[in-house]
Amino acid sequence: MSIHDKIRTKIEDDVLYKNLKNFASSYKQSKANVYKGHDFETLRKRVYDLKDRDINKVMEQFHRFKDNAEKSGATVYQARTGEDACNYIAEVMKKHNSKYMVKSKSMTSEEIQLNHRLEAKGLSPIETDLGEWILQIGDEHPSHMVMPAIHKTRQQVAKLFSDYTGKTVDPDDIKGMVEIARQYLRDDYFKAGVGMTGANIAVAETGTIGLVTNEGNARLSSTVPPVHIVLVGYEKLCDNFSEAMDIVKVLPKSATGQNITSYVTWIKGQNPSHKNETGVKETHYVFVDNGRLAFFEHPEFKEALKCIRCGSCANICPAYEMVGGHVYGDRYIGSIGLILTALYQGDADAQDILKMCIGCRACSFNCPSGIDLQKMISNLKMVVGQKYGINSVKKQVFNKVIAKPDRMKSLMGLGSTFQFPMTKTNKFNKEKIIASVPMLSGEKDFRHFPALSKKSFTKMFNNQIRPLANPKKKVFFYPGCAVEYMYPEIGLAMARLLHKHGVQVDIPSRSVCCGLPAIAAGDPENARTMIHKNLDEMKSPADYDAFLVVCPTCGGAIKHEFLDFTREDPDRYKLSKQIGEKLMPMGQFLEQLNLKFRVKGGRSVTYHTPCHNTRSMDYSAEDLLKNVLGEQFKPLTDSNVCCGFGGTYSLDFAPISNGILNKKIEHIEDTQADIVITDCPGCVMQINGGLMYKGVEKKVMHLSSFIENELEVVPS
Amino acid sequence: MTSKGNSIIDRFTQSAIAVTAAVKVINKEQLLSEKEEHNFKFISSEILQQFDQHYIGKEGVDEALVEVNHAIAETGTVVLECSNEQVRTATCVAEHLYVIVKASSLVECSHDIVDFMAENTQNQGGYIAFISGPSRTADIERVLTVGAHGPRELTIFIVSDL
Numbered sequence: 001m002s003i004h005d006k007i008r009t010k011i012e013d014d015v016l017y018k019n020l021k022n023f024a025s026s027y028k029q030s031k032a033n034v035y036k037g038h039d040f041e042t043l044r045k046r047v048y049d050l051k052d053r054d055i056n057k058v059m060e061q062f063h064r065f066k067d068n069a070e071k072s073g074a075t076v077y078q079a080r081t082g083e084d085a086c087n088y089i090a091e092v093m094k095k096h097n098s099k100y101m102v103k104s105k106s107m108t109s110e111e112i113q114l115n116h117r118l119e120a121k122g123l124s125p126i127e128t129d130l131g132e133w134i135l136q137i138g139d140e141h142p143s144h145m146v147m148p149a150i151h152k153t154r155q156q157v158a159k160l161f162s163d164y165t166g167k168t169v170d171p172d173d174i175k176g177m178v179e180i181a182r183q184y185l186r187d188d189y190f191k192a193g194v195g196m197t198g199a200n201i202a203v204a205e206t207g208t209i210g211l212v213t214n215e216g217n218a219r220l221s222s223t224v225p226p227v228h229i230v231l232v233g234y235e236k237l238c239d240n241f242s243e244a245m246d247i248v249k250v251l252p253k254s255a256t257g258q259n260i261t262s263y264v265t266w267i268k269g270q271n272p273s274h275k276n277e278t279g280v281k282e283t284h285y286v287f288v289d290n291g292r293l294a295f296f297e298h299p300e301f302k303e304a305l306k307c308i309r310c311g312s313c314a315n316i317c318p319a320y321e322m323v324g325g326h327v328y329g330d331r332y333i334g335s336i337g338l339i340l341t342a343l344y345q346g347d348a349d350a351q352d353i354l355k356m357c358i359g360c361r362a363c364s365f366n367c368p369s370g371i372d373l374q375k376m377i378s379n380l381k382m383v384v385g386q387k388y389g390i391n392s393v394k395k396q397v398f399n400k401v402i403a404k405p406d407r408m409k410s411l412m413g414l415g416s417t418f419q420f421p422m423t424k425t426n427k428f429n430k431e432k433i434i435a436s437v438p439m440l441s442g443e444k445d446f447r448h449f450p451a452l453s454k455k456s457f458t459k460m461f462n463n464q465i466r467p468l469a470n471p472k473k474k475v476f477f478y479p480g481c482a483v484e485y486m487y488p489e490i491g492l493a494m495a496r497l498l499h500k501h502g503v504q505v506d507i508p509s510r511s512v513c514c515g516l517p518a519i520a521a522g523d524p525e526n527a528r529t530m531i532h533k534n535l536d537e538m539k540s541p542a543d544y545d546a547f548l549v550v551c552p553t554c555g556g557a558i559k560h561e562f563l564d565f566t567r568e569d570p571d572r573y574k575l576s577k578q579i580g581e582k583l584m585p586m587g588q589f590l591e592q593l594n595l596k597f598r599v600k601g602g603r604s605v606t607y608h609t610p611c612h613n614t615r616s617m618d619y620s621a622e623d624l625l626k627n628v629l630g631e632q633f634k635p636l637t638d639s640n641v642c643c644g645f646g647g648t649y650s651l652d653f654a655p656i657s658n659g660i661l662n663k664k665i666e667h668i669e670d671t672q673a674d675i676v677i678t679d680c681p682g683c684v685m686q687i688n689g690g691l692m693y694k695g696v697e698k699k700v701m702h703l704s705s706f707i708e709n710e711l712e713v714v715p716s
Numbered sequence: 717m718t719s720k721g722n723s724i725i726d727r728f729t730q731s732a733i734a735v736t737a738a739v740k741v742i743n744k745e746q747l748l749s750e751k752e753e754h755n756f757k758f759i760s761s762e763i764l765q766q767f768d769q770h771y772i773g774k775e776g777v778d779e780a781l782v783e784v785n786h787a788i789a790e791t792g793t794v795v796l797e798c799s800n801e802q803v804r805t806a807t808c809v810a811e812h813l814y815v816i817v818k819a820s821s822l823v824e825c826s827h828d829i830v831d832f833m834a835e836n837t838q839n840q841g842g843y844i845a846f847i848s849g850p851s852r853t854a855d856i857e858r859v860l861t862v863g864a865h866g867p868r869e870l871t872i873f874i875v876s877d878l
C-alpha cells in the first residue's frame with residue numbers, strides 16, 4: 001500500500017479520528033496543568049544536559065552499571081543486533097524450560113521484533129500491559145508509544161475479549177474488561193518461568209534500573225517468575241539517582257499529563273525468589289546496540305538518543321493526530337519515530353514517512369529532553385531527497401524557476417495576466433479568487449486560492465512608497481514570495497503605517513524566495529542557491545534599526561536556515577548572523593515603537609498564532625491584540641497549533657492538510673469572532689481559503705492590514 | 717499537627733488525594749486500633765513489630781498493611797524498600813493496600829531521597845517501589861480505570877507522633 005493509500009484509510013476511520021482528536025486536546029490541557037509551577041525549560045535542559053554525551057561517556061556508564069550488576073550476581077549481555085538479543089532471550093527461556101514469558105511494555109522489544117522472533121521459535125511471550133495485550137490478542141502493532149491501543153474502540157476490544165475468553169463481554173463495561181485482563185494475566189504471572197521488563201532508566205552508580213508504569217504489571221513481571229530479563233538500550237543509562245529523578249520528574253508529565261505514574265520501580269541485581277531453586281532470582285540485563293552505538297559518535301544524530309520515550313512528540317503532532325501511529329510503520333511512531341525509523345531501519349524505510357512532517361516545530365518545543373526534532377527531520381528529508389531524488393516536477397520548478405528570481409518574476413507576471421478568465425470574486429468578502437484550478441480535483445480541492453496579484457509587491461511599493469526626508473528610524477523589509485505575488489497589500493499596509501510614523505522602509509531590489517520550500521522538499525542545492533542570492537540582495541545591517549518580515553516562515557528561514565547554509569562561507573555567514581540579530585516580525589517592531597492603538601469598530605476578533613511566529617521568531621501578537629481589544633478579543637482554542645498549510649505540503653498531503661484545517665475552522669467558529677487575524681500570509685491563504693470554500697462568513701486579515709484598517713493610533 | 721494549611725503533611729495529603737489515595741493522619745495509639753479494626757492478612761511494620769513471612773499467591777489478599785520508608789509530598793508517593801519477596805508480593809496483589817508512614821519521614825521531593833536510593837541499592841540486590849495511588853489504566857478508550865493489575869485502593873496512615 002502506498003503511503004497515500006495508508007493515509008487515506010486512516011483518515012476515513014472515524015473512530016481513529018475521534019479518539020486521536022479527543023486525546024490530543026485533553027492531553028494538551030492536562031500537560032499544561034501538570035507543568036504549572038514548574039519551569040519546563042529548566043527541567044528539560046537538565047535532561048538534555050544529562051543525556052548530552054559521547055560514546056566514551058556512555059561506555060563508561062555502561063561499564064559502571066555492568067560492574068555493579070555483576071557484583072550482585074546478575075548477568076550482563078551486550079547484544080549487537082536485535083536478532084542477537086532475541087536469540088539470547090530465547091536461550092534463557094529454553095534453559096529454564098519456560099514456554100511462557102510475561103513481559104511488561106518495552107519499546108525496545110518492538111524495535112527488535114521480539115515477540116515475532118520468539119514465536120517463530122515456538123515460545124510464547126505474553127504482553128501484560130493492557131493495551132499491548134489487546135493488540136497481541138488482535139495481532140496488531142501499537143499505534144502509540146504510551147497508549148498502544150489508542151486506535152481501538154471499546155466495542156472492538158469487547159469483541160476481541162469475547163473471542164478470546166469465549167464469554168459474552170459488555171462493550172460498555174470498561175471496568176469489566178479491565179477485570180478480564182486482570183484475571184487472565186494474574187494466572188500468567190504465576191505460570192510463566194521468565195518475566196521480562198524494559199527499563200526507562202539505568203542508573204550506573206549502583207547498577208539499578210527504573211521502570212515507570214501505571215498498571216502494576218512491571219512489578220508483577222519482575223517479582224513473581226524466578227527469572228528476570230531486562231531489555232534495555234544504552235541510551236537509557238545515566239550516572240546517578242539525582243539524574244534519574246530529573247528524568248522521573250518530566251517523563252510522566254510529558255507522557256500522559258500525570259504528575260507521577262502509579263508506580264516507579266527500582267530494581268538492582270538479584271533479589272530473593274522462592275520460585276527459583278537457588279532462592280534468589282536469576283537476572284539478565286540485555287543491552288541492545290542495534291545501530292545506536294554508532295550514532296553516539298554522530299554530531300547530529302546522537303541527539304535522537306536523548307529520547308526518553310514519552311510519546312509527547314506524537315501527542316502534539318498535527319500530522320500524527322490525523323493519521324495515527326500505524327502509518328509510521330510497525331515500530332517507533334511520532335516525530336521521533338520518523339527519525340528512529342531512518343536511523344535504525346534505514347532511510348529507505350523512512351523516505352516516505354519523513355515527508356508527512358509539515359514542519360510546524362511543535363515537537364521541538366515540546367520534547368522534555370530538549371531534542372530539536374523538526375530540525376533533524378528537515379535534515380533527514382534532505383538526505384533522502386538527495387539519495388532517492390525528490391518529486392521531479394518540484395525539482396524542475398526549484399531549479400528553473402524559483403531559484404532564478406527573474407524567471408520567477410516574469411512567469412508570475414504572465415500568470416497574473418492569463419489567470420484573468422479563471423478568477424472570480426468570492427461572494428461574501430469580495431476577494432478575488434481562482435475559480436477553479438485545473439487538475440486539482442477530489443481530495444486536493446478543499447479551499448479557494450487567492451488570485452495572483454496583477455502587479456508585484458516590489459513594483460507597487462516602488463510606485464507608492466516615497467523615501468522619507470528625515471526618517472526617525474530605518475528598517476529593511478523582506479517581503480517573501482506570498483507578499484510579492486499574491487498579497488502585496490499585506491506588505492504595503494505595513495510600509496504605509498511605518499512611513500506615517502517616520503520609519504523609512506527599504507526593500508530588496510529583486511525578490512528571491514527564502515529557500516524554505518526547497519528545504520522542506522529535501523532539495524538542499526537549490527535552497528543554497530536561493531539563500532546565497534538572497535543574501536546578495538540584502539542591504540548592510542549596519543544601516544538599519546531592524547530587518548522586518550510579515551511572514552514568520554521566511555523570518556525563521558533567515559534567522560536559522562540561512563546560518564546552516566552559509567557555514568562554509570564566512571562572509572555570508574557573518575552577514576546572516578548580523579541580519580538574524582536585527583530580524584523581527586512587524587508586530588514586534590510596532591510594539592517596540594511604543595505606539596498606542598485603539599480599535600475603531602465593535603467587531604470581535606480572534607487570533608491564530610502562526611507556527612513560526614512563536615517557534616522560530618519567539619513572538620506572538622496575542623498580547624498586543626488583547627491589550628488593544630479587551631473584551632472584543634476572543635481567544636482561540638489551540639491558537640498555536642498548525643493550520644495545515646506548510647506550502648506544497650497542503651497539496652502533497654492534501655487529506656492531512658485539510659483535516660488539520662477543519663479542526664482550526666471548528667475552533668474559529670467556536671469563538672464566534674467576526675475577524676480572524678494571523679500574521680503569516682501562508683496561514684491567511686490556508687484559513688481564508690478554507691473558510692471561503694465552506695462559505696463561513698468571517699474576515700481573515702493579516703495583522704498589518706488589520707492595524708491599518710481597524711485600529712487607530714492614540715495621539716500621545 | 718493537622719490543619720495549619722501548608723505543612724508538609726498537608727502538601728503530601730493533597731498530592732496523594734490527587735492520585736486517588738486515601739490519607740488518614742493518626743497517632744500511634746490510633747494506629748493500633750486501626751490494626752484491630754481491620755482483618756489484615758499480611759502485616760509488615762517496624763512500628764507494630766510484626767513481620768509476616770508468608771507468601772501470597774495469585775489468589776491475592778483482601779487487605780495488607782505495610783510500613784514504608786518515606787513519603788514524597790510533591791507527588792503523593794510512598795517509598796517502600798521491598799527486596800523482601802513476601803512484602804513485595806503482598807503489595808502487588810493486595811486488593812486494598814494500607815501503608816504506614818511516620819510523619820518524620822516525609823520529604824518534599826524525590827531528589828531528597830537520592831541518598832536513601834543509593835544506600836539501598838548498594839549491595840547484593842535492591843527493590844524500591846514508588847507507589848502513588850492505586851494501580852490504574854486508561855488503555856481502553858482512555859477511560860481511567862483503577863485496579864489494573866495491582867491494588868484497587870490505597871490508604872495511607874501518616875503517624876503524626878513518630
Ligand code: SF4
Binds near residue numbers: 310314335366
Ligand atoms: S523525542 Fe522527545 S517528545 Fe518524543 S518521545 Fe522522545 S523524549 Fe518524548
Ligand code: SF4
Binds near residue numbers: 313363
Ligand atoms: S514539526 Fe510538526 S508536523 Fe513535523 S513532526 Fe514535528 S510536530 Fe509533527
